[in-house]
Amino acid sequence: MTDDQSVESQNSAWIAEQERLIDVVESTIDYYQNVTDRTRVTQRTFVIATMVLGIIAPILVAGARPDGAGLFGVPPVTINSIAIVITVLLSIMEGLRRIFRHEQRWISCHIALMALETALGRFRYLIVNVPPGADAWKLAMSDLRTEFENITVREREVFYSGMSSLAPKEDKVKEHQGI
Numbered sequence: 001m002t003d004d005q006s007v008e009s010q011n012s013a014w015i016a017e018q019e020r021l022i023d024v025v026e027s028t029i030d031y032y033q034n035v036t037d038r039t040r041v042t043q044r045t046f047v048i049a050t051m052v053l054g055i056i057a058p059i060l061v062a063g064a065r066p067d068g069a070g071l072f073g074v075p076p077v078t079i080n081s082i083a084i085v086i087t088v089l090l091s092i093m094e095g096l097r098r099i100f101r102h103e104q105r106w107i108s109c110h111i112a113l114m115a116l117e118t119a120l121g122r123f124r125y126l127i128v129n130v131p132p133g134a135d136a137w138k139l140a141m142s143d144l145r146t147e148f149e150n151i152t153v154r155e156r157e158v159f160y161s162g163m164s165s166l167a168p169k170e171d172k173v174k175e176h177q178g179i
Contacts, residue, residue: 010133011131011132011133014132014133014137015132017141018127018132018141021141021144021145021148022120022123024148025116025119025120025144025148026120028116028148028152029113029116029117029120032109032110032112032113032116032155033113035105035106035109036106036109036110036113039100039102039105039106039109040102040106040110042100042102043097043102043103043106046093046096046097046102049093050090050093050094050097053086053089053090053093054090056086057083057086057087057090059071060079060080060082060083060086061079061080061083063076063079064076064077064079064080064083104158105159108155108158108159109155111155112151112152112154112155115147115151116147116148116151119143119144119147119148119151120144122143122144123140123141123143123144126140126143127140
């Protein structure tokens, strides 16, 4: 193998490593974009539905008058049944909101998404006219890899801290005491 072939082979290895890292970062950006979009829509749907049902429930309760007259000609028994169903739905929706924390999740994913896009853009800028394998190129690769890990770890910490806050109080005390 000649020196030119060795350098070319090594450059190919560096380029392949760069492509793998960029693929991982870009697929993670896509993941965060999908999660952000999905959880933002879910969160807003829950908020709007809760608001609307929260307005309707007391109107229905007030509409079921004891004198037997119903609201809009609907019998009081039916109105009371609808009010109960709406109240149960509101309770379930509030429970789901607290468990899944969509408002927190979409924001943390969006922040991670923006940070990864910035890190990838910075990397691409830093390697312009820098040959693969050069010290500046290696430093830029290392920085991108480190930033990627820091960003994704931080986002996972936000997600899991939200999940751990749902643990029963007794488990939290034991966890704090190191039991």
